Amino acid sequence: MSIIQCIGGFVTILIFLYIYYSRRNRDELLLINWPIIGILPSFLCHLSDYHDYSTIVLKRYGGTCRFQGPWFTNTSFIALADQMNVNYITKKNCGNYRKGSKYHDIFEVLGGSIFNSDSDDVWKQEKTMFHLVLGRKSFKNMFEQSIQKKVENYLIPFLNDVSEAGAHVDLQDAFNRFTFDSSCMILFGFDPNCLPNKFNQLRKIPYKESLPVMEEVILYRHFIPSSLWKLQKWLNVGQEKKFKVAQEYLDRFLYESITFSHGEEQSKCSDEEMDQCFLGMVKALKNEGYGKGEISEKYLRDTAFTMFFAGNGSISSALSWFFWLLSTYPIVEEKIIQEIKDNWLTQEGNRITLRHVDLDKLVYLHGAICETLRLYPPIPFEHICSIKSDILPSGYHVSPNTTLIYSLYSMGRMEQIWGEDCMEFKPERWISERGDIIHVPSYKFVAFNTGPRICIGKDLSFIQMKMVAAALLQKFHIQVVEGHPVTPRLSVLLRMKHGLKVEVSKRSI
Numbered sequence: 001m002s003i004i005q006c007i008g009g010f011v012t013i014l015i016f017l018y019i020y021y022s023r024r025n026r027d028e029l030l031l032i033n034w035p036i037i038g039i040l041p042s043f044l045c046h047l048s049d050y051h052d053y054s055t056i057v058l059k060r061y062g063g064t065c066r067f068q069g070p071w072f073t074n075t076s077f078i079a080l081a082d083q084m085n086v087n088y089i090t091k092k093n094c095g096n097y098r099k100g101s102k103y104h105d106i107f108e109v110l111g112g113s114i115f116n117s118d119s120d121d122v123w124k125q126e127k128t129m130f131h132l133v134l135g136r137k138s139f140k141n142m143f144e145q146s147i148q149k150k151v152e153n154y155l156i157p158f159l160n161d162v163s164e165a166g167a168h169v170d171l172q173d174a175f176n177r178f179t180f181d182s183s184c185m186i187l188f189g190f191d192p193n194c195l196p197n198k199f200n201q202l203r204k205i206p207y208k209e210s211l212p213v214m215e216e217v218i219l220y221r222h223f224i225p226s227s228l229w230k231l232q233k234w235l236n237v238g239q240e241k242k243f244k245v246a247q248e249y250l251d252r253f254l255y256e257s258i259t260f261s262h263g264e265e266q267s268k269c270s271d272e273e274m275d276q277c278f279l280g281m282v283k284a285l286k287n288e289g290y291g292k293g294e295i296s297e298k299y300l301r302d303t304a305f306t307m308f309f310a311g312n313g314s315i316s317s318a319l320s321w322f323f324w325l326l327s328t329y330p331i332v333e334e335k336i337i338q339e340i341k342d343n344w345l346t347q348e349g350n351r352i353t354l355r356h357v358d359l360d361k362l363v364y365l366h367g368a369i370c371e372t373l374r375l376y377p378p379i380p381f382e383h384i385c386s387i388k389s390d391i392l393p394s395g396y397h398v399s400p401n402t403t404l405i406y407s408l409y410s411m412g413r414m415e416q417i418w419g420e421d422c423m424e425f426k427p428e429r430w431i432s433e434r435g436d437i438i439h440v441p442s443y444k445f446v447a448f449n450t451g452p453r454i455c456i457g458k459d460l461s462f463i464q465m466k467m468v469a470a471a472l473l474q475k476f477h478i479q480v481v482e483g484h485p486v487t488p489r490l491s492v493l494l495r496m497k498h499g500l501k502v503e504v505s506k507r508s509i
């Protein structure tokens with residue numbers, strides 16, 4: 001018998017077994033760990049709706065189950081969406097769980113940054129430095145002023161122009177440009193002007209496109225054998241070729257920004273603003289003798305890249321899902337508008353000042369943003385690795401050196417965690433009878449991760465999202481174009497696959 005006949009016979013048996021199983025039990029078919037090829041067929045069938053598929057599987061198996069990859073590929077993992085188990089691995093027994101070597105390989109592009117660090121010394125030192133900078137009053141002021149400037153001088157005029165032209169615009173792209181520019185202002189002290197103030201001045205900017213491409217390839221690296229993607233990388237073909245090109249664009253931009261050697265097209269900030277920007281403060285801290293080692297350009301690049309990776313896409317993704325949900329739930333939009341009317345924000349002449357003390361009064365808006373992050377967490381899953389064998393609180397056994405993936409997306413949709421109405425968008429669930437925001441522990445509301453590796457930028461993210469949402473809702477009614485498909489892109493960041501096409505009309509409240 002020839003090899004082709006053998007393969008043909010094997011495939012026929014698999015098809016027969018597949019049909020046999022599907023007729024016997026449709027539910028069981030959700031997750032069949034086949035001999036040799038493991039979950040590959042189920043996985044391939046559900047590639048386009050991967051997050052929803054994993055959620056259904058995890059619900060079916062009580063929140064914890066094993067996804068067995070093909071033999072000898074090192075792609076098997078334990079999937080989790082059970083808050084007790086997740087609290088255990090991220091907090092109670094976090095000493096036994098690390099990001100691990102597979103994570104470091106997949107996220108190599110982050111360099112020696114805080115995200116990628118497993119060494120307690122380096123991680124603690126970086127974390128303290130982030131806290132020192134983000135906690136400074138001068139940094140917070142600079143942060144708020146940068147967002148305010150960008151909203152007032154670009155985002156609002158841009159959408160005004162769109163409404164006057166009666167055009168359709170991709171709101172996700174506009175938010176992505178907005179967060180890219182504001183991240184640069186905060187990090188480096190200059191605005192690269194990716195978001196113009198006129199609709200017809202939109203131009204394609206390769207370095208701005210880099211992150212979404214890289215995030216997509218990073219997701220593939222999770223699920224295909226590492227030997228395969230490493231070979232692709234070495235041969236510079238396929239997805240890995242796309243990754244390399246995207247990284248080159250972004251790295252060139254970052255190194256030029258660090259040394260400030262761009263052309264003239266950027267709006268430069270004052271020397272004072274430059275000193276107060278994130279990297280300015282990091283350099284000052286290092287010069288004062290904080291932390292070990294020199295401030296090399298590579299270190300500054302890794303820090304800048306981390307800030308982009310952490311903050312830029314997460315915020316633009318959250319804002320896009322927020323406006324899509326409002327378009328789907330007009331009653332929620334009405335309540336937010338009413339809240340803005342009742343508490344409005346300091347009015348200085350014609351100018352609206354978005355101070356965070358005023359934003360704190362917008363409790364319903366806060367609840368709506370939490371609800372968005374629960375249903376559409378920008379980072380949909382987390383990846384860690386066990387050191388020694390362990391037993392999870394649910395009784396599940398974990399062998400040493402096992403990959404565990406906990407799905408933040410699925411955890412936001414579990415009935416055991418959020419109740420029977422978990423699929424509904426209900427900002428009210430975040431508000432107490434007295435009208436305050438209810439504190440929800442981070443192992444339940446996991447969009448910002450939980451345990452020691454919890455997000456450092458959570459408070460700043462809320463300020464930024466509330467500033468943008470309040471300013472836009474006060475000025476515009478944003479409606480998603482009828483029939484526009486909205487589905488998540490297959491990526492480590494929950495962006496929308498087809499963007500968010502919207503129509504904009506002016507509103508005055």
Ligand code: HEM
Pocket residue numbers: 114115127130306307310311312314315318377378379382383446447448449452453454455456457458460461
């Ligand atoms: C909606 C916005 C955001 C969301 C949903 C979010 C979510 C997350 C999540 C899930 C992690 C854990 C990642 C991991 O360990 O693999 C994380 C970590 C981190 N985030 Fe955020 N983030 C957001 C915005 C930001 C912003 C604006 C900044 C910067 C100011 C930031 C800085 C960080 C840093 C430095 C870490 C690493 C913490 C550590 O490893 O100890 N994030 N974030």
